Amino acid sequence: MKHQKITNLLTVLLFVIPLALGLILFAALPDKDFSEEENRDLQTFPKLTWKSLSEGKFGQEMNEYFADQFPARDALVELKGLSELALGKGENNGVVLGKDGQLAVRWFDAYVDRLTRVYDTDFYAKESIDAQTSALNKLQAELAEQGLDLTVIIPPRTLDVVGGQTNYPMQSTDALWADIDAGLDDSVSYLDLRKIMQDAHAGGESVYYRTDHHWTTEGAYMAYCALMNEWGKQSEIIPESMFTIETVEGFYGTTWSRAGLKFVGPDSLEIWHFEGEENYTVTDWTMQTGQNEQGSSYIDFVRGDSFSGFYNREYLEQKDKYSAFLDGTHGVLTVKKNTDEQRQTLLVLKDSFFNSMVPFLAQHYDLVVINLSAGGVKPLAYYAEQFGCDGVLIVYNAENIIENNALAGVKYAK
């Protein structure tokens, strides 16, 4: 059997050569410290110590080192994504692929309690949602006593907005919104933006990115308009025509990274400039807690860096372009207009969705921007004492409501 001999040899060679090639390339190519695509540090060659070896840590880190630095990693990730589609799964890594390359994360990690978290699921813990809505009800009552208004925006997830145009059954996302609705008292001024966003998306407007989990600047503007309407300030809304739109091409967002469906093209990211935006100052504050001589605890806010305008343009050169809005993640920021005129101060408990709304809202209010998703938020009275407070706004998106319970801990009194 001549064929048999040749094909046997071929079998061996086609097995051994790719393995050897993989090893050689792995050894020859330089290591990367950071993956922009995945937005995380990569494992570099682990330190070999007696301790790390005997505890098995070295072996574990070597495994990670291999996976993280593997040659052609991006191409292989793409191959996996394509083969999942070929298998008829219709999605990859919990990301639904809709029309025109619209991506939407479908799986989230449900926060159940402090010790329990269910990964990659369509479901959420109703108890956790109830705890958060009842905390908001209490906060509303507390603020009413102080004579302060509370407004709550829960930005929908991409799936809530675009899911209707995919095969995904929207009944399961509707249930979440019904629970939020039912949990909030009528006295809470709560804006459900789903209808507005769904209609705009169905009408062909780009209100949510195709490749990122955030709303677009257009979407943020619509949220701003809805908010001004809610407050009865329609007449003060700054019309679209007052803005000069700068378009930044080539934005590949977080959903795109997770999906591994690399044939999906990039988004463009818009920055809506207006005249005089350089007259606004964004300042970072660090919270310091301590105890005074009487033994009661206090909180100090220490002024940090500040910049004018709303953008850190360095991010526009990188993959993580959305972080250009308000310089990405900060614990506490203030946004003030450099002026002598009397302006009201709005305390905002928020996640990153709010960052792209800031340039609109800052034209009406001084803002104290408190990042809720980072945790460690203190009773609001501390912030009000330091910065002043004429009203409270919450902008915290549905993904965070499912994945953590930060809202459940929000209160005013110290």
Add this chain to the structure above:
Amino acid sequence: MVFSSLIFLFAYLILTLALYYVVPRKWRNVVLFVVSLLFYGWGEPVYIALMLVSITVAYVGGFFIDKYRHTAPKKCKAAMIVSLALNLSFLLFFKYFNFTMETLSLIPFLQGVAKPIEGLSLPIGISFYTFQIMSYTIDLYRYETEVQKNYIAFGTYVTLFPQLIAGPIVRYRDVDDQLMGRRESVADFAAGVRRFCAGLAKKVLLGDAAAAAFAYFSEAAGFEHTALGAWMTVICYTLHIYYDFSGYSDMAIGLGKMFGFHFVENFDYPYISRSITEFWRRWHITLSTWFREYVYIPLGGNRKGKARQYLNLAVVWLLTGLWHGASWNFVLWGVYFLVILIIEKAFLLKLLDKLPRVFAHAYALLLIGIGWIIFAFPNLSEGWNIFAGLFGAGTVGFASPVIVYEALRYLPLLAICFVGATPLPKKMFEKIKDKPVVMYATPVLCAAILVLCTAYLVDSTFSPFLYYIF
């Protein structure tokens, strides 16, 4: 280390192959012994010491069994007993000590006395290699094999990385002559590559996907319990454990062939069985064989009357359950099969033979699936919840939109898994494999599988083996 990891494929395996074939033949066992210890110690190096002690005990024990065989039968027997007792005690201690203590501490006056040891972790593969070591000692004592005087050769037998951590459980006498006198060949190597790639695909492309689906559906039951979800949980676990474990055995057998070893088969299409009796002749064959040969038959098997036979069966199935894990659900799992097997022996097998085949298949698959529920959930009430859900009890309905959506998404994969669990693909391949086109396509297919599996491994760094912990 696990086979389905990048570091195994692209560093360990390729370097081991290179080293193995570069050194002169007489050094090859040394190479295998050393690299196998490295393979074993990758996660927990301290247990290499335990492994060496186990090997040495059996080696020295074997030496004395052989030495006193004709001169001092009592000493010979003592050597056998000491060797077995020591090796068994390692297994009992590491695997069952904490389980025993936790169980004892449930007895009121033993509370506080019976304390589990914290941080006692199970040495990988101890259940597998202890059984291999014991097969040597027992077979030697029974004149069924020769003494192995070469420590390296014996150590190679025990540590041989292809079957070290998850079987097949190779009896010493089955590889005895291969240890010293095996001949590697290109034909064997190629057959090994084909087998390894098939196993890798089964594990990475099918087993892991079924595992992800199982995780989804079993978690979903905690939020929205539906009958369809319960069925999907059982079906996905049934497929997951088969593709995971038999894929591993395929890889082990394939790797063995690359180094010139011929291991026995471990699976024979278990899901086409028409009774549970048949299932256990087709599932994890080397374990069943081991228990039959070293427990059931020595206890008298079926030669000492019906009552004694049932007792012997009870011992074997209690041990089989416990072997799979130190937890009560595994005990229940063993008892479950014991009861079914006794009923089948008593009358059911004859009845099943007369029934149309489709009923017998349905009967066997249903009982196998229910068995996997007991197996999969250490928490019995969680398992009960899924079981009841199969019949709609405690559910919110037959299905919910999102469960239907998810089930449909997995349909093509499940179809592949169903067909792949029957002999059909192999039969079809056997028919065409001698055509030149197919002959030349096969190596390319193997390479393609390797690349595709690499892609899956790169995408998900985390891919532990299910049978790793036993």
